[in-house]
Amino acid sequence: xxxEIRDAGTVRILDLHGRLVLGQPEDSLKDTVLGxxxxxxxxxxxxxxxxxxxxxxGIGQMAACKKRVxxxxxxxxxxxxxxxxxxxxxxxxxxxxxxxxxxDEARALASFL
Numbered sequence: 001x002x003x004e005i006r007d008a009g010t011v012r013i014l015d016l017h018g019r020l021v022l023g024q025p026e027d028s029l030k031d032t033v034l035g036x037x038x039x040x041x042x043x044x045x046x047x048x049x050x051x052x053x054x055x056x057x058g059i060g061q062m063a064a065c066k067k068r069v070x071x072x073x074x075x076x077x078x079x080x081x082x083x084x085x086x087x088x089x090x091x092x093x094x095x096x097x098x099x100x101x102x103x104d105e106a107r108a109l110a111s112f113l
Contacts, residue, residue: 001051003032011043011112012036013105017050020058029058033065033076042074043112047105049079054089063096076100077108 001018014032033044046062048054054062062078069076077100082090094101102108 001029003029005032005036008045008109009112010041011045011109012041013045013047015047015050019053019055020048020051020061021053021055022057029061030064030068033068037068037072037074042069042072044069044074044076045079045105045108045112046076047079048084049081054085054093059089059092059096062093066096075112077102077111079103079105079108 004015006013066076078097079102081103
């Protein structure tokens with residue numbers, strides 16, 4: 001998996017490319033988010049539009065990221081398309097981010113205000 005970081009005002013957008021699965025390299029999603037938090041960035045948008053597959057380890061990384069961001073009084077939101085993954089994965093993502101899921105980047109960014 002490859003992660004590109006973009007800035008949109010105070011929000012850091014993480015564009016993920018590839019599978020979010022067990023065995024990620026050292027620049028995993030969790031490590032990237034922890035690095036941003038260490039730099040003082042606590043408004044994060046995770047873009048899953050270019051992620052074809054998420055396994056339980058990927059869900060675990062997303063949960064760990066949410067926990068760390070909320071500990072820093074930040075906000076974390078997700079760009080995704082409903083029905084993209086297996087029903088169980090979609091359901092877990094919906095439960096983890098009930099008010100923070102967006103299909104449109106502009107709407108997701110506006111929700112940080």
